[in-house]
Amino acid sequence: MITHFLAGGLERRINIVLALLIAAAIVVPVLHLMVPPSSPLHMPTYAVALTGKYLTYALLALALDLVWGFCGILSLGHAAFFALGGYAMGMYLMRQIGARGVYGNPDLPDFMVFLNWKELPWFWYGFDHFWFAMLMVMAVPGLLAFIFGWFAFRSRVTGVYLSIITQALTYALMLAFFRNNMGFGGNNGLTDFKDILGFNIQADTTRSVLFAASALALALGVLVTSALVRSKYGKLLIAARDAESRMRFLGYRPENIKLFAFTLSAIMAGIAGALYVPQVGIINPGEFAPANSIEVVVWTAVGGRGTIIGPIIGALLVNGGKSWFTGALPELWLFALGALFIATTLFLPKGIVGMWEAWWRQRRESRSIAAILPASTGNPVESPAE
Amino acid sequence: MTIGETTATSILYLDGVSVSFDGFRAINNLSLVLEPGEMRAIIGPNGAGKTTMMDIITGKTRPDAGEVFFDGKVDLTKHDESEIAQLGIGRKFQKPTVFESHTVEDNLVLALAGPRRAIPALFHRQTKAEHERIDEILQTIRLTARRNELAAALSHGQKQWLEIGMLLAQDPKLLLVDEPVAGMTDAETEETALLLREIAQTRSVIVVEHDMQFVRDLGVKVTCLHEGSVLAEGSLDQVSGDQRVIEVYLGR
16 A cells, blocks of 8 residues: 555656655765765765755755645744754764763763753653654654644634744744753753764764765655655645635545644654754754744745745755855845745746746647647647647 | 424425624524425525525534524534535535636546545545546536646636536535526526536535526526525515515615
8 A cells, every 4th residue: 555655656757856866875975985085076074964964954845845835834833843853863862972971971961960950851761762762753743743733723724824823833942942941952952962873973974874864865755745745635735725615515624634744744844854963963942943944935935836846956956055155145145045035936936846847838839839830731630639 | 294394304404593793693583494306596685694594504604593404313503514515415605616726537536425534545546436427427517528627727617517516526415506607608507507407306406596597497496585584485486476575676
């Protein structure tokens, strides 16, 4: 059943993206580890970490697109799910430090020793185990999205009101995580990681594996999303976006259809966050900042919402641009981002992928018309059906 | 016949139903009985409460007072929209409402009777029986040729038909059809009357309509609503000859 479901997501363009991601998961580690640094083909450490980070952003954008592009839920708080997944991973990495912290306490992370805490809070239990942390990476954002969505969709909160409360959600979480006595490291967050699964987190091989894991996670995200939107459920998702009341009077419960996608999307965002943290080496409450969630919306809009490839292209391009811009003209970056969003809304309402599709369709139509015209004396009846 | 017997045999039974919005009585002590297999036309001036009545039957609005029973025994005031739809009441809106970014066929696929939950829909595969049923409906609503086109590309009248087709796919016992010929050409209006008569052979139907020629084409019993209650009931000639009906339509 599952294989049939996933096979339903395969389609030419999706296959190309999957192939590219799998190729990247192999080629980048090879260029980083096997090609000597003297060669122009060698991929330096910072480039591996940077592109790996972009891939986690692309997964986050894809997660947002599932609910925004396909179901019309404009979430302005998706970075919260990303950050929660990141914190769950960060807690595991903190426990891996063990007695190697500045204070050398074998039982407590440094920030707890600093705050004069005597024992580990109950919600840190279990994070010594990788499997438990990975479970929490998915369960915490998923559960939060489920509870939030349950109340919001059931109360038929939609449109801009829903966007505002998602924004409030991430803002509230940011304020909470800034507090020292929450037990998540306050405004410093979690950092100074040493190992992951016993491997040095700074090592070139570890970085290569993390990059490959990010590429494969994104590939899996693409496959699942594609299968989902091409199934009957995906049609219901679009139906809920376009005519919710029609759906209700057909006997469906749009709130449940939305809730499933919203929860799944939050889990995808959580996984993205968990892959992000070991690659950048830190997670702090700044990740909950409302502006972060809005940036995700910009990536998705630029690439093309309601398409699967769009958010990935958008996330890679905008973040590539950001890295260049913040190096060359740091003070102008936010203006550039704002201008980009306005320009996209005005001139490319369907984003880059939407524009490309429209151009392609036009070209094909004009070609088929050109093909008909000289032949029209021969058999005019068949051709217009093309 | 006592009221108890009427409830037990009727497909739809409204008794003493009232509802007000901010002090305005949209429905005032309304009573109406529909027999199984019956088609009924509801007429009445703007604000007579026709759409509100449909809202009450389909669970969108809860009445302040009165009884609403479906199929003899089901108390509709205890259910919400999607439960009522699954019990077997289909509703066509005044403004044609279809899924514009889906094809004509997909619109019908989503409407087809069957499980309504999210997870089964993930693994759903279209069966041969479903495919045949869709072929059948497409023929009934005269849209076979446009099967693979987006619903957004249909004309206004065709969207109305598609929506009626979606109701058929839902396989309801009772259809509520709100102004099906608004904005249609004369030819389309005639076709629609034919279509509804065809549908009424197997199901109960309530049609709300302003177009008197269309109501005449339907040739069924007519109920005239005014200020939220029944003003007159009978054949179209009887109702349109009623002095009170003439008064509310022409103004005093």
